[in-house]
Structure formats: structure tokens, C-alpha cells
Amino acid sequence: METFCFSFCPRTNKYNSKQLFKMDKIKQMKNYFVMVLLSLLIVGFSGCDDNEDTPQEVKAGDILISSMLPNPDGVSGSAYMQLIDNLNPAEYKNTTAFPSSYSVPPIVIGNDVFVIPGWSNQNSAFKKYSWSEGKLLSKGEYTLPSKSGAVSCVTKGNKAYVSLSHLGKILVIDHIKMEKLIEIDLSEYGIGDNNPDPAIMLIRDNLLYVGLNQLVGGFSPAPTRAKVDMLIVDTNTNKPLKMITDSKSGMSMPTKPEADSRSIFMDENKDIYINCISGFGFLGHSAGFLRIKAGETEFDSSYKFDVTKTIVDGDEFKPSYLTKVQYAGNGILYATGHINERYSKPEPNYLKDKTIICLKVDLSTKTLKKLNLPNSTNYGMSVSAYKDKMVFGLVTEQDAGFYMYDTKTGEASTSAVIKIDGYPAEFCHFGEKY
Numbered sequence: 293m294e295t296f297c298f299s300f301c302p303r304t305n306k307y308n309s310k311q312l313f314k315m316d317k318i319k320q321m322k323n324y325f326v327m328v329l330l331s332l333l334i335v336g337f338s339g340c341d342d343n344e345d346t347p348q349e350v351k352a353g354d355i356l357i358s359s360m361l362p363n364p365d366g367v368s369g370s371a372y373m374q375l376i377d378n379l380n381p382a383e384y385k386n387t388t389a390f391p392s393s394y395s396v397p398p399i400v401i402g403n404d405v406f407v408i409p410g411w412s413n414q415n416s417a418f419k420k421y422s423w424s425e426g427k428l429l430s431k432g433e434y435t436l437p438s439k440s441g442a443v444s445c446v447t448k449g450n451k452a453y454v455s456l457s458h459l460g461k462i463l464v465i466d467h468i469k470m471e472k473l474i475e476i477d478l479s480e481y482g483i484g485d486n487n488p489d490p491a492i493m494l495i496r497d498n499l500l501y502v503g504l505n506q507l508v509g510g511f512s513p514a515p516t517r518a519k520v521d522m523l524i525v526d527t528n529t530n531k532p533l534k535m536i537t538d539s540k541s542g543m544s545m546p547t548k549p550e551a552d553s554r555s556i557f558m559d560e561n562k563d564i565y566i567n568c569i570s571g572f573g574f575l576g577h578s579a580g581f582l583r584i585k586a587g588e589t590e591f592d593s594s595y596k597f598d599v600t601k602t603i604v605d606g607d608e609f610k611p612s613y614l615t616k617v618q619y620a621g622n623g624i625l626y627a628t629g630h631i632n633e634r635y636s637k638p639e640p641n642y643l644k645d646k647t648i649i650c651l652k653v654d655l656s657t658k659t660l661k662k663l664n665l666p667n668s669t670n671y672g673m674s675v676s677a678y679k680d681k682m683v684f685g686l687v688t689e690q691d692a693g694f695y696m697y698d699t700k701t702g703e704a705s706t707s708a709v710i711k712i713d714g715y716p717a718e719f720c721h722f723g724e725k726y
Contacts, residue, residue: 351388352426353377354722355678356400357694358392360671361714369394371717373405375428376710379678379696383711390421390428397674397718399445399553404431404467408442408454410550418442418454420467423722432470436463443550444492446500448527453493453500457549460487462502464530474530481523481535482506484514488521488535492547494556496564499589500525503547503556503566504535513544513570518577520546520568524589538591541598542578543568551673552616557726560621562586565655573600573612573632580614581655597658599629606662607649609633615648615673618682619726620699625653626682628673629660648673650684650697664704665695676719677726685716694719 353375362369372389376382392398395410405428407419416438420431436442441458452467462476479486481504489505504521508514520538525531546566548555555567563585570579580599583592599611611629618626627650634647646667651660665684672687682697686708693708694716710719 351375351377354423354426355379356398356405356423356428356718356720356722357384357710357712358397358717358719359386359389359712359714360394360717361386371397372713373398373407373428373718375423375426377426379681379683379709381709383693384713386713392717396443396550397553398720400720400722401445401447403722404447406445406452406467408445409436409440410443411441411457416440418445418452418465420470432467434465434470434472444490444547444553446493446495448495448498451527453495453527455490455493455502457489457491457505458487460490462490462493462500462525476525476530476532478502478504478523478532481521481532483517483521484508488523489549490523491545491549492553492555494558494564495527496558496562497587498527499533500527501556501564501584503545505545505547505549511549513575513577515571515575515577518542518544518570518575520544520566520582520591522546522566522584522591534589536590538582540593541568541580541582541596543580543582543596543598544570544575544577546582548615554617554619557617557619559619559623559655563592565619567614567617569613569615570600573630579612597655599653599660602658602660604629604649604651604660604662607631611649611651611660614651614653616675617653618675618677620677620682621726623654623656624699625655626663626675626677626697626699627651627653628668628675628684630670630673634667642670644669646689648686650675650686663697664702665697666690671715674716674718676721677724678719678721679724683719685719687715692716 355376358373360371371392371394372386373392374389395412399406403423405421409415416436418434440456444455450468452465454463464473481488483506489507491503491505493502502523524533570577578598581597583595609631612632614627648668650663650665666688668686674685676683684695691708693711696705
């Protein structure tokens with residue numbers, strides 16, 4: 293039987309000699325390839341022509357919103373972030389907004405806001421802002437290595453850990469002085485090559501947990517390797533301790549590269565949960581959550597939540613994977629889920645098909661419930677917390693913007709409460725617990 297070589301790679305030509313699949317995989321991989329391109333389009337894979345002008349007037353508020361405006365090519369564009377002070381119905385322009393990254397939504401850590409280039413090959417700026425007295429203040433900038441693919445940032449004191457997915461490294465920066473401290477080389481943890489593709493990170497008990505996506509051809513895990521790798525680094529010495537691997541769940545791609553800094557999170561018991569997106573639902577891998585319990589440094593063998601095999605209360609389809617997540621406490625999570633079956637047939641419309649649904653997730657009972665919110669395109673998939681509300685950034689048949697869901701009453705807005713120029717990328721209320 294003939295074979296099919298899937299050799300496209302935007303970073304390197306790695307794995308080209310290994311990517312041979314049977315002809316019965318061609319249709320699946322073509323769909324996967326298009327889906328990944330769409331996902332990269334959403335996070336600005338191939339470029340960014342951000343407007344570098346600072347706003348003429350800085351607004352005050354305790355809510356950060358960001359929007360993205362694609363260029364006609366769809367894969368490049370501009371992005372902006374700004375402060376607002378309430379959730380009253382309103383429409384916001386970008387005239388007084390700060391430029392942001394088209395590739396990755398702003399990463400908020402405490403009162404600090406970090407802007408990183410993501411998979412863009414044109415922008416290498418690592419920028420820091422701080423929220424103070426209701427205003428967003430620029431605190432400095434560091435130039436990252438060219439084409440580094442920086443996708444995640446976490447901090448410990450003055451140290452910022454930045455995962456460079458294209459280079460297989462973690463860069464440690466003094467984010468007060470904006471100076472490089474050290475590089476952590478992860479090449480020995482790569483499977484099949486020298487790059488394990490570090491993605492989203494979290495620090496617990498002075499240990500840095502790093503999702504290793506082990507990508508093939510630049511953005512896809514090997515179809516034959518449904519395994520989850522996490523690296524653990526000692527933040528006191530900045531030395532890797534070990535890589536742990538789950539080989540039983542059938543999942544892959546721990547944490548969502550770019551786009552979701554909360555795809556690894558910690559609950560009130562200090563248990564770590566990892567959202568595995570597993571080839572965007574096109575490789576036949578399971579997708580869902582694994583856990584590392586408090587005080588432990590191995591996967592919890594007693595816990596697996598496979599969302600691809602879980603019936604959704606209120607929807608006819610099971611999720612292909614969860615796109616973005618927001619923990620709310622007491623084992624409850626809110627998320628946007630991707631339903632591949634919702635693509636139109638015979639030819640999908642990857643820009644207009646409403647494939648995103650809003651979900652309430654119970655991590656304890658392992659159940660999914662669809663919320664009474666409209667379905668969205670892939671340009672709207674964000675979810676964040678505001679006190680007793682969940683805020684979903686959606687692009688629906690009606691409009692584009694931020695919708696509200698009251699977690700106490702179950703009441704959902706029927707249209708976008710906060711409307712913006714462009715598409716909703718991120719919402720953050722400073723001071724939220726999770």
C-alpha cells in the first residue's frame with residue numbers, strides 16, 4: 293500500500309523521515325492539518341504587525357480586556373488591551389488601548405501583565421506592564437531570541453520563566469531589571485529529536501511543572517504516540533529533576549500551546565490538573581484531564597477524565613477537546629469545548645462554523661453540562677472569572693464580544709454585554725482567586 297509523507301514544518305524539518313502513514317490516514321491528517329492551521333490562525337501563527345504606539349490617554353479600571361483584529365490574510369493582524377471599570381453594557385474602541393500580541397493573549401500574574409510573541413516569527417519582544425492604582429503602567433521590555441516561539445510565562449519573585457517552544461529551552465529573566473539570568477536546555481527530553489516543545493507552565497512548592505507537547509512537523513504529536521510528558525524543574529537551582537510520562541490515558545499534548553495560560557492549574561487543595569488537547573481531536577487520541585496530587589511529583593494513576601468519551605448534558609455531541617478553561621473552586625470548572633462534528637459538510641467553513649460550546653465541568657463527578665449560551669466560531673473561545681460570573685468571549689451569529697453567565701442563578705446573557713473592535717481574545721479581573 294502507498295504511504296503518505298506529512299512533511300510540512302514551519303520551524304524545522306524534524307521528523308520528516310518518520311512521518312509515513314498509510315493511505316487510510318490521508319483524509320484524517322488533511323483535516324487535522326487544516327484544523328491546526330486554523331488554530332494557529334486564531335493565535336497569529338505566522339506574523340504580527342502590532343501597532344507600537346502607546347495610547348494617548350490611559351483609562352483606569354480593574355478589568356483588562358483584549359481584542360484581536362485579523363488582516364485580510366487571516367494569519368496576521370493586530371491586537372490591543374485596555375482597562376475598563378465595570379460590566380455595564382458598552383462598546384469599546386481601541387483608540388486608548390495598548391498594543392498587545394496577536395499571537396498570545398496577555399498573561400496576567402497578580403498585578404503584572406506580560407505580553408509575549410508566541411509562535412510569531414516577526415516579533416521577539418517580551419513586555420511587562422503592571423496594574424497600579426487602577427492604571428496599566430509599562431515596566432520594560434526584553435528582546436527574546438529570534439523565532440523562539442515563546443508561549444508561556446510564570447514568575448517566582450523577580451524571576452520570570454519563559455518557555456521557548458521553538459528552541460526547546462526555558463529562559464529565566466529578571467523581570468524587574470529585564471535582564472537574562474539563565475537558559476535551561478531541555479534537548480535531552482525530546483522524543484525523536486532534541487526539542488520536547490515546552491508549552492504552558494505552573495509553579496507549585498518551588499517546582500516548575502512544564503507541559504511537553506512533543507510535536508511532530510512543528511505542531512502535531514505523533515499519531516502513534518498517545519502519551520503525556522511533563523518536566524519538573526527545581527526553581528531553587530533551575531535544574532531539571534525529571535520527566536514524568538503517562539502512558540495509560542491515551543492522551544497527548546499536555547497544556548494548550550499558546551492561547552490558554554490556564555490549561556494547567558491548581559485547585560484549593562494544591563492538586564494540579566492538566567488539560568490535554570491531544571491533537572485537536574483529529575488523531576484518535578483521548579483528550580481531557582490528568583492530575584498530579586498535592587505533595588506528589590507523579591501522575592495520579594487513579595484519576596483520568598476523558599472528555600471525548602463523556603456525554604454532554606444538553607448537547608448531542610461529545611467534545612473533541614476543551615479549548616480554554618477557568619477553574620471556579622470546589623471542583624467546578626468552566627470551559628469552551630470544540631465539537632469537530634459541527635463543521636459544515638461536505639466542505640467545512642473554518643471561519644464561520646459554530647464549533648465552540650460553553651460548558652460547566654465537574655472534575656469530581658467527571659460530568660459536562662452545556663450552558664445556555666450561543667455557539668461560537670473559533671475566533672471566540674475565551675472564558676474567565678469575575679466574582680460570581682463567568683465571562684465568555686464569543687463570536688456568535690448575533691455579535692462578537694464578552695457574554696456573561698451567573699454561576700449562582702444560571703442566568704446567561706442573550707447577547708454580548710461588552711462589545712469591542714475586533715474579536716474577543718481575553719478578559720481578566722484583577723484580584724480573582726483563580
